[in-house]
Amino acid sequence: GENVEQHPSTLSVQEGDSAVIKCTYSDSASNYFPWYKQELGKRPQLIIDIRSNVGEKKDQRIAVTLNKTAKHFSLHITETQPEDSAVHFCEASRGGGNKLTFGTGTQLKVEL
Amino acid sequence: GAGVSQSPSNKVTEKGKDVELRCDPISGHTALYWYRQSLGQGLEFLIYFQGNSAPDKSGLPSDRFSAERTGGSVSTLTIQRTQQEDSAVYLCASSLGPTPDTIYFGEGSWLTVV
Numbered sequence: 001g002e003n004v005e006q007h008p009s010t011l012s013v014q015e016g017d018s019a020v021i022k023c024t025y026s027d028s029a030s031n032y033f034p035w036y037k038q039e040l041g042k043r044p045q046l047i048i049d050i051r052s053n054v055g056e057k058k059d060q061r062i063a064v065t066l067n068k069t070a071k072h073f074s075l076h077i078t079e080t081q082p083e084d085s086a087v088h089f090c091e092a093s094r095g096g097g098n099k100l101t102f103g104t105g106t107q108l109k110v111e112l
Numbered sequence: 113g114a115g116v117s118q119s120p121s122n123k124v125t126e127k128g129k130d131v132e133l134r135c136d137p138i139s140g141h142t143a144l145y146w147y148r149q150s151l152g153q154g155l156e157f158l159i160y161f162q163g164n165s166a167p168d169k170s171g172l173p174s175d176r177f178s179a180e181r182t183g184g185s186v187s188t189l190t191i192q193r194t195q196q197e198d199s200a201v202y203l204c205a206s207s208l209g210p211t212p213d214t215i216y217f218g219e220g221s222w223l224t225v226v
Contacts, residue, residue, distance in 0.1 A: 001170075032212035043203070043217040044155070051212060089155060095212045099168050100145065104154040 002027040004092050006103025013080050014111055021106045023090035024072040030092040033066060033073045038105075039086045047088075048075070080110045116218035118204050124224045125194055133189040133221045137206030144187050145205045145215065146179060155203065161187065162210055194225045 003026040013019050023033075034049035050057045050064045050073065057064050063076040073092075077084055090103040117136040125131050137144050146158040157171035161181045172178070176194075181187040191198055201220040207213040 034212075034214075043219050045217070046214055049212070049214070093212075095210065098210070099157050099160045099171065100215070101157065102147075102155040 002030060002092055002094075002101040004090060004101050004103045006090050006106060008106060009104065010107045010109070012109045012111060015080060015082060017080055019075075019077045019080050019084070019108055019110075021075045021088055021090070021108070022072060023074070023092070023103045024070075025092040025101075026071065027092065027094065028068075028071065029094050032093050032095045033064065034091050035062075035064060035075045036089045036091065036102075037086045038089065044089060077108075080108075082110050082112065084108060085110045116204055116206050116216050118202075118218035118221050120221055121219060122222045122224075124226060127196060127225055128193055130190065130192045131194055131223060133191075133202050133204075133223070135187045135189070135204030135206075135218060137185065137187070137204070138208075138216060139185075141206035141208050141216075142184065143207040143210050143213070143215070144181055146187070146189050147203045147205065148200045149203055149220070150200045158189070158202075191223075194223075196225050199223055199225045 006023045031052035036044040037047045038044040048062050048064050050066050061078045066073040087105045089105045093100050119134045142163045144161040148156045159179045160168040176192045179189045201222050203220045205215045205217045207215040
């Protein structure tokens, strides 16, 4: 089955700096790679996703890059703000009816 | 409904008791997932339902855990003879179809076994 590793487990940045979180996956057939944000005591919510037919996707301050050859994908947050502070999870799946495999999460803290 | 609804939001039970956790997915969503999240930990897959297909039960940790989905909508996760290590947040999620459709999580059911 799929195995997803996520690094770092914790990340502290100063407000306005950039943050990068990386995930690697094992199943070369995986083709869908979303990122979720979970604020303390809240439900995880999708913030951005990418499919295997593209290498990068951007939505305002958030971007995701995918390297299928190396089997890794990354979340990039620019101009970080305090409200970015949360646990961020990556996920990889084949699509078409399979269980979802999540990374172990990154606790992002944006300091003033 | 507006989102995925779970009940109860909090449950404290004595070791050895059975508990039932309920999930109401978004109307029309065919895929339903159960995950477990221990304090400060990641998302552990439990079970996945897709339409009328046989569920993927490969994540259920023991035979004390079972889940069903009646009429392709509401799902119930049952834990028999609860143990302290079962204490966690149980998250349900649904999506319109199988991935890569976006999944939506419920608020979770926080289970504490004392």
